[in-house]
Amino acid sequence: MQKNRAVLQGTHFLSGDLACAEGALAAGCEFFGGYPITPATEIAERMAKRLPEIGGVYLQMEDEIASIAAVIGASFAGKKAMTATSGPGFSLMQENIGLAVMTEAPLVIVNIMRGGPSTGQPTMPSQQDVMQARWGSHGDYEIIALAPSSVQEMFDLTIESFNLAETYRVPVMLLADATIGHMWERVKIPPQEEIPLSWRKKPEVAPAKYKPFKPDENLVPPMACFGEGYRFHATGLTHNEEGAPATVSSEAQDRLVRRLCNKIRRNTKEIMKIEEIMLDDAEIVVLAYGITSRAALSAVRMVRKEGIKAGLLRLVTIWPFPTELVTQIAKKSRAIVVPEMNCGQLVREVERAAKTTPVLLLSKLGEEPHRPSEISSALRKAIK
Amino acid sequence: MRTEIRIAGFGGQGIIRSGLILSMAACIYGDKNAVQTQSYGPESRGGSCKSEVVIADEEIDFPLVDEPDVVVIMSQEAYHTYINTAKENASILVDSEMVTERADPPNTKIFNVPATKTAKELGKAIIANVVMLGALVSLTNLVTFEAMKEAILRNIPKGTENLNMKAFEKGYDFGKKLLKKKNVPAN
Numbered sequence: 390m391q392k393n394r395a396v397l398q399g400t401h402f403l404s405g406d407l408a409c410a411e412g413a414l415a416a417g418c419e420f421f422g423g424y425p426i427t428p429a430t431e432i433a434e435r436m437a438k439r440l441p442e443i444g445g446v447y448l449q450m451e452d453e454i455a456s457i458a459a460v461i462g463a464s465f466a467g468k469k470a471m472t473a474t475s476g477p478g479f480s481l482m483q484e485n486i487g488l489a490v491m492t493e494a495p496l497v498i499v500n501i502m503r504g505g506p507s508t509g510q511p512t513m514p515s516q517q518d519v520m521q522a523r524w525g526s527h528g529d530y531e532i533i534a535l536a537p538s539s540v541q542e543m544f545d546l547t548i549e550s551f552n553l554a555e556t557y558r559v560p561v562m563l564l565a566d567a568t569i570g571h572m573w574e575r576v577k578i579p580p581q582e583e584i585p586l587s588w589r590k591k592p593e594v595a596p597a598k599y600k601p602f603k604p605d606e607n608l609v610p611p612m613a614c615f616g617e618g619y620r621f622h623a624t625g626l627t628h629n630e631e632g633a634p635a636t637v638s639s640e641a642q643d644r645l646v647r648r649l650c651n652k653i654r655r656n657t658k659e660i661m662k663i664e665e666i667m668l669d670d671a672e673i674v675v676l677a678y679g680i681t682s683r684a685a686l687s688a689v690r691m692v693r694k695e696g697i698k699a700g701l702l703r704l705v706t707i708w709p710f711p712t713e714l715v716t717q718i719a720k721k722s723r724a725i726v727v728p729e730m731n732c733g734q735l736v737r738e739v740e741r742a743a744k745t746t747p748v749l750l751l752s753k754l755g756e757e758p759h760r761p762s763e764i765s766s767a768l769r770k771a772i773k
Numbered sequence: 774m775r776t777e778i779r780i781a782g783f784g785g786q787g788i789i790r791s792g793l794i795l796s797m798a799a800c801i802y803g804d805k806n807a808v809q810t811q812s813y814g815p816e817s818r819g820g821s822c823k824s825e826v827v828i829a830d831e832e833i834d835f836p837l838v839d840e841p842d843v844v845v846i847m848s849q850e851a852y853h854t855y856i857n858t859a860k861e862n863a864s865i866l867v868d869s870e871m872v873t874e875r876a877d878p879p880n881t882k883i884f885n886v887p888a889t890k891t892a893k894e895l896g897k898a899i900i901a902n903v904v905m906l907g908a909l910v911s912l913t914n915l916v917t918f919e920a921m922k923e924a925i926l927r928n929i930p931k932g933t934e935n936l937n938m939k940a941f942e943k944g945y946d947f948g949k950k951l952l953k954k955k956n957v958p959a960n
Contacts, residue, residue, distance in 0.1 A: 402797050427815065511815045539836075572836060573793055573809040575800050680836075687835040756812060761835050 395443045396581040403576045405543040405569040406431035406473075409499055410439060411576075412547030413471055415584055418497070419445035420470035422459030424452055424478060427511040428567040429501040432473035453478035457485040457498070464494040465623060467614030469551055473499035475567075477508055479518055479525070486560055487526030490649060492623040493558035493602070493610065495589055497550045500562060501570035504754070513756050514567035516679060516730040522562045523708050529646050531653035533660055534562040534708040536678040540574035546705070552587035553660060557652055558609050564707065566730065568680045568758055592619060602645070603630040608652035653709050662705035663714065667693065671700025673772050674722045676715070676739055678704040680758045681728045687761035692768045699768050707735060715742035722746055724771040728759045747771075775829040776915065777838040781855050782847030782871070785818040787902035791845070792824030794906060794924045795916065799828045801927075802920035808836040821850055828915060843913055845905055847871055847888070864913055866905060884912055884951055891943050900940040907944020912952065918945065 396415040403411065410432050413421075421436040433449070440447040446463075450456040456472045463470035474482065479500045489496055504510030505517045522534045533553050537546045543565060550561040590611040592599045596619045604610045610630075613619030622632035627642050635641035653660065667689060668674065677685040682703040689699045702718055704711065715738075719725060725743055727736040728751040736750045751767050753759050778795065782788045792809045800807035807828045814820035825838040844865045846852045852872045859865060861880045869885035877883045886908040892901040903925060910921045922941065929937050 400801070402793075402801050512813055568810060568837070571811050573796060574836070575806070684835050684837075690834070758837065760837075760839055762839070 396584070397578050398580070399578060401576050401578065402573060403540055403544075404431060404571055404573050405537070405540045405565060406501065406571065407435050408540045408543040408576050409473070409547045409563065409565070409570075410435035411578070412544040413497070413551070414439055414443065415544070415578070415581070416469060416548040416551035417586055417588075418469045418471050418551060419443070420448070420460065420463035420468045421446075421472065422448045422450055422456045422463065422470065423472045423474065424450055424456050426453075426475045426478045428503055428570045429473040429475045429478075429499060431570070432499060432501075453481035454485065457482040457489070460496050461485060461489050461492070461494045464489075464496045465492075465615055465621070467617070469495075469555070471497040471499065471551075473501070475501050475503045475511075476505040476518060479521065483521075483525040486532075487528060487530070488625045489560045490526065490530045490532065491625050493612070493649075494560070494623075495554040495558050495612075496560050497547070497554055498560055498562050499547070500564050502564060502566045510755075512567060514569075514680065514730060514758060515754070516564075516566060516681070516734070518564065519707065519729075519731065519734040522564055529650060531650045532560050532562060532708055533557065533653065533706065534564050535662070535705055536564050536707050537569060538679055538682045538703070540569070540572055541576050542705075543569060544576050544578065548584060548586070549662070552585070555587045555589045556609070557656065557660070558589060558612060559653060562708075564679070566680055566758075596620065600630040601632045602628060604648060604652070607656065608648050657709045657711065660706055660709060661711050661714070663711060664701070664703040664705065666701040666703065668700035668702060668718065670698050671721075672698040672723050673726070673768055674700050674702055674718060674724075675726045675728065675764060675768065676702045676704065677728050678707050678735065681730060684759045684761045685728060685764050688764035688768060691761060691765045695769075697768060697772055710735075710738045710742070712738070712742045715739060716744065719743035719746035724749060726751060726764065726767050726771055728753070728764055728767075730754065730758060775827060775831070775833070776843065777841045778826040778828070778843040778845070778915065779823060779838050779841040779855060779858070780825070780845040780847070781821070781823040781851035782868075783818075783850065784813055784816055784820045784822045785899075786822070786847050787899065788822045788847065789813070789824045790928060791902045791906055792826050794921070794928050795909070796826045796828070797927065798916040798920040798924035799826070802923040803916050805830060806833050808833050810837055821848075821854070823851070823855075843909070843915065845909065847901070847905065849874060866908060866912060868901065868905065884908070884948070886944065886947060886951075888944065891947070892940060895936065895940055895943070897936065900937060903937050903940040904944035904947075907941040907946075908948035908951075909944075911945045911948030
C-alpha cells in the first residue's frame, strides 16, 4: 500500500468529526474499528477513506461490541487504535471497555454525545454520557475523559487522547457532542514534526524476564506487543504480574485493582488540563466543559462589563475529576454555577468538591446548548 | 463586529451546504472568523433543516445563532418557524416560490428572491441555494462576490461549474436590481 501524507498541513475548514479523524491520523492511529452511528458517522467515513491511503486499516464490524473488541486486538498488536460512536453504541461497548481497562490496552474511544436514553434524539446534542464514561463498565476502575469545546480542539485533543492512552495504558474517551461534531470551524494544523506524540513504554528486559503486568514507578507496566518476541498473556480475569489468572487471591485482586485506579488517581496532576479564565478576583465561578463552556465564556464577559466579578473554570479533562482544584477555587467563591446538557451529572462531583460553597445547576436538554444570556442571568441571580 | 445568519428550509435543498459555503467564503476566502452549525432531524430528505453561521472580526466565543441579523428562508415551514426570530431591521430573504402564505413582520427588510423559480429555469431546481447565495452577496455585505464564488467552486461536483456560476450570477444580479428598486443600501 502506498504511504501518503498522514498529517494534513496548514489551515482547513473542517467539521468537528473530520478534525477528530485528522487528529487521530496525526497522532499515529493506524486502526479504526467501528460501526457508523449519528452523529459520529463522519469520523468513520473519513477514516475509511484516509486510513488505506497511509497503509492503515479501517474495519467496519457488525456492531459496537465487536468494534471495541477489534480495537483492543489492534492495540495488543502494537497499533494506535480507535473507535468512534454515540450513546447506543457506547452502551454496547461497556463490557469490553472493562476488558481494555483490565488488560491495560491503550486505545481511544470517541463519543459524540447525542440525546438519550436509548436511541433518543440521534441528531441532537447532549452531555448525558459523562457518568457512563466514568462508571459504565462494572467493577472499580479509572479512565481518562477529555471534553473538547471547538473544532480545533477536536483535532488537538484527539492527539492528546492518544498520547494519554499510550502513556497510561488506559482507554481514553473523547467526549464531544452533536453540536461540536457537526460544527464547522477553521483548524490550524501545525507541521507534523511540531506535534508531540507519545508511544507506549517498551520492555527493557530480556524476553525471559518480562512480566507484562509488572508496573514501573508511575504504576504503568511497559507493554510488549504480539509479534515482538515477548510472551504477553492478557485476560479479563484478575491476574498476576505474569498475566496469569489469579482468581481466588485477595492479594492479587487488591494489588491489581488498586493499581489500575491509582495509576490514574496518582497522576491526576500530570493528566489534568484545565483553563482558568478571569478567576483571580472572581467571586462567582462558572464551571463548564465542552460546548457549554463557550456560552459560559460569553456570559462571563457580559457580566464583567456590569461589574460582576465572574470567572470561568473550564475543564478540558473531566475524568479524572480535579477535586482538589475545585475545592480550592470554591473556598474563594460565593457560588459555582454549572451548566450541563443533562439532568445534572458532573455537578455532583462539583458539589462534593465545593463542600460548603453553594453549587447551582443549570440543566438543559434538547436541541440547543445553553445561551450566554441563560448563564449570565444565573450569575446575576447567584451574586445577589 | 459579530453577524449572525440563519438559513432554513428542508433536507435536500442544500441548506447545510449553503451555510458551509457562506462560512468558508468568510473565513477561508475572506479575512473573518466564521463558525457554521447545523440542526436537522434523522430524515435525510424532507425534514426541516437549518444551518447557522456566525461571522465576526473577533474570536467567536458562542458559536450558535441567538438573534439573527440575516435570515434566509427556503420553505413554508421554515417561514412559519423562523420569520419572527430575527433582530429588528434584519434582512430576510424569502424564496418567493416556496413560501406563499405570508405574514411578514414589520421592522424587517424583506427581500423576495425567486430562487427556486430561477433554478428551474436554469434546468435544475436543486441549485436554488446557489441562486440564493448570489442574492445574499448583493443584498448584504457579509462576504465579497469573489470570496463567495471561490467557496462555491470549492464545494460543488466537477462538471457543474458553469451551471452553478450561472445560478450564482443570476441571484447576484437579481439582488442588485432589487436594491435599486427598493432604493435601500445593502447591509
